[in-house]
Amino acid sequence: MLEKEVINFEKTAIVGIVTQNQSEEKLKEYLDELEFLTFTAGGEVVKRFSQKMERPNPKTFVGTGKIEEIHLFVKENDISTLVFDDELSPSQQKNISKIITECKILDRTHLILDIFAQRAETSYARTQVELAQCQYLLPRLSGMWTHLERQKGGIGMRGPGETEIETDRRIVRDRIALLKEKIKTIDKQMGVQRGNRGAMVRVALVGYTNVGKSTLMNAVGKSDVFVENKLFATLDTTVRKVVIKNLPFLLSDTVGFIRKLPTQLVDSFKSTLDEVREADLLLHVVDISHPEFEDHIASVNQTLLDIKANDKPVIMVFNKIDAYKHLTIDEDDLMTEKTPRHHTLEEWKSTWMSRVGEQNALFISATNKENFEEFRERVYEAVRHIHITRFPYNKFLYPDYKDAVEKEDKDEEENE
Numbered sequence: 001m002l003e004k005e006v007i008n009f010e011k012t013a014i015v016g017i018v019t020q021n022q023s024e025e026k027l028k029e030y031l032d033e034l035e036f037l038t039f040t041a042g043g044e045v046v047k048r049f050s051q052k053m054e055r056p057n058p059k060t061f062v063g064t065g066k067i068e069e070i071h072l073f074v075k076e077n078d079i080s081t082l083v084f085d086d087e088l089s090p091s092q093q094k095n096i097s098k099i100i101t102e103c104k105i106l107d108r109t110h111l112i113l114d115i116f117a118q119r120a121e122t123s124y125a126r127t128q129v130e131l132a133q134c135q136y137l138l139p140r141l142s143g144m145w146t147h148l149e150r151q152k153g154g155i156g157m158r159g160p161g162e163t164e165i166e167t168d169r170r171i172v173r174d175r176i177a178l179l180k181e182k183i184k185t186i187d188k189q190m191g192v193q194r195g196n197r198g199a200m201v202r203v204a205l206v207g208y209t210n211v212g213k214s215t216l217m218n219a220v221g222k223s224d225v226f227v228e229n230k231l232f233a234t235l236d237t238t239v240r241k242v243v244i245k246n247l248p249f250l251l252s253d254t255v256g257f258i259r260k261l262p263t264q265l266v267d268s269f270k271s272t273l274d275e276v277r278e279a280d281l282l283l284h285v286v287d288i289s290h291p292e293f294e295d296h297i298a299s300v301n302q303t304l305l306d307i308k309a310n311d312k313p314v315i316m317v318f319n320k321i322d323a324y325k326h327l328t329i330d331e332d333d334l335m336t337e338k339t340p341r342h343h344t345l346e347e348w349k350s351t352w353m354s355r356v357g358e359q360n361a362l363f364i365s366a367t368n369k370e371n372f373e374e375f376r377e378r379v380y381e382a383v384r385h386i387h388i389t390r391f392p393y394n395k396f397l398y399p400d401y402k403d404a405v406e407k408e409d410k411d412e413e414e415n416e
Contacts, residue, residue: 009044011078015070016085017062018052027085029292033259034085034108036210041115043081047073060099061092071100079103083111086260090140109136109262116265124186131179132264138172190274199390200241201249201383204279206304208296209256211287212319214238216366217253220376237275244380247387247398252279257303259295266306273307280386282314283379288348288363289323291341315360315382316352317375321345322365377401 014034016027027050035045051066060067061084074082081104088096088107096105106114113133120126205213220242239252252275266273276282284300286293297316304310327341343351345363352361362378364371380401388395 009039009042010080012038012043012045012081012083013047013049013070013073013077013079014038014045014083014085015049015062017056018050019055024050024052029295030085030259034083034111037108037111037115038081038083041111041118043083046077046079049073056086056092058089059092059095061086061088061096067096067099074100074102081106084108087262093140108260109264112258112262112265124183127179127182127186128265131176131183132262134172134176134179135264136262138169138176141168141172187274201281201386201390202252202275202279203242203249203281203283203379203383204252204254204276205283205285206254206276206300207256207285208287208300209258211256211285211290211296212366213253213256213285216283216285216317216319217251219366219369219372220251220379239275244376244383245398245401247380247384249383249387257300259299261299261303266303273309276304277307277309279309279312281382282309282312283317284314285317285319287320288318288345289320289325293318294340313382313386314356315362315378316356318348318352318361318363319366321363322368322370 014031016031016034018024018027022030031048031050035048038045049062049066049070051062053063057063062070070082073079079102082096082100084105084107086107087109088105093105093107113129113136116129117126117133120129205217207213217238217240237252237254239250242249242251254273254275282304284297286297290296301310324345326344327339329336329338329342349361349363355361359378362371362375364375384398384401387398
């Protein structure tokens with residue numbers, strides 16, 4: 001069965017460049033992520049191409065020699081898809097497609113949109129993704145009619161060609177307007193739903209894609225949210241009422257962020273991101289076992305800034321401590337310089353606890369429920385603080401966590 005799935009994967013090659021702003025190490029990291037994105041979309045990366053350049057070639061992204069090398073490899077190895085790590089301009093995509101006619105030419109944005117289209121389960125998510133796809137497609141429509149240019153001369157060919165492009169553009173523009181209206185209507189409904197949730201404190205799980213937000217949601221809320229070790233396993237926001245001790249609050253699991261997140265998606269997923277904007281507390285979940293987790297944190301913080309949700313109280317939840325492994329240096333090795341990848345878990349704890357404050361950093365494993373009692377206590381205390389600030393007369397209704405535990409134990413003893 002597994003062999004069958006591998007055979008069905010599309011043979012793919014990926015392309016990136018080293019520039020003044022993007023080092024070789026950074027490119028490797030981005031291409032690793034692009035390979036995982038390709039796997040998530042149903043492709044198998046068989047080759048990586050890279051080139052050192054001051055800036056991307058405005059015509060073909062990479063240099064003339066490199067594009068010929070890629071073309072030769074595509075022809076000789078029956079490659080189905082070629083994916084570029086950065087967003088290609090409509091003219092770059094058109095020029096590359098003219099040279100490499102044997103396979104599909106995609107960029108990172110197109111690939112992410114394709115994954116979102118595969119993952120969209122509900123009508124609302126499908127509408128959001130379709131809007132993003134149409135906005136991406138509109139400036140690239142002319143490239144779809146390049147077959148007309150190859151028919152040199154041909155009486156009457158140029159006119160109808162232009163008409164076809166304009167007709168298509170009008171259809172796509174009309175579709176965008178229709179989808180925007182549809183989303184506006186759903187946004188209003190969702191706004192009413194959020195308003196009807198009453199005065200309960202709202203907590204949102206945010207973080208990079210594939211850091212374990214849905215696993216944590218399932219562990220805390222006893223819900224059944226889809227979990228898979230692929231990027232963007234969750235697109236639709238799931239909201240659950242959660243009770244820790246006797247304190248109820250709303251917990252929402254939101255779409256994962258990613259570096260170079262297409263702007264079209266940020267726009268079309270406005271309502272999904274409203275869950276983050278309207279939350280009282282953010283749990284920023286981080287996969288500490290990922291070697292680039294600090295970059296992921298920076299990307300999420302940038303997205304929070306972009307959607308104007310960076311002013312909220314945040315608890316940093318460093319997940320997957322069970323999978324964390326640090327690099328080691330032999331005692332007699334005097335040449336190797338210590339890097340952040342050599343930090344032990346304890347060193348990361350002291351680093352982040354001093355950076356964001358001891359009360360704002362947690363180290364857990366959602367899968368093994370390691371340090372889970374500490375997690376529940378910290379969330380309880382943070383939610384309680386927000387609640388009693390809003391409703392001071394409820395202070396005695398929700399005691400400190402330790403008092404709540406003692407009361408619970410006492411009640412159990414009396415019941416026995």
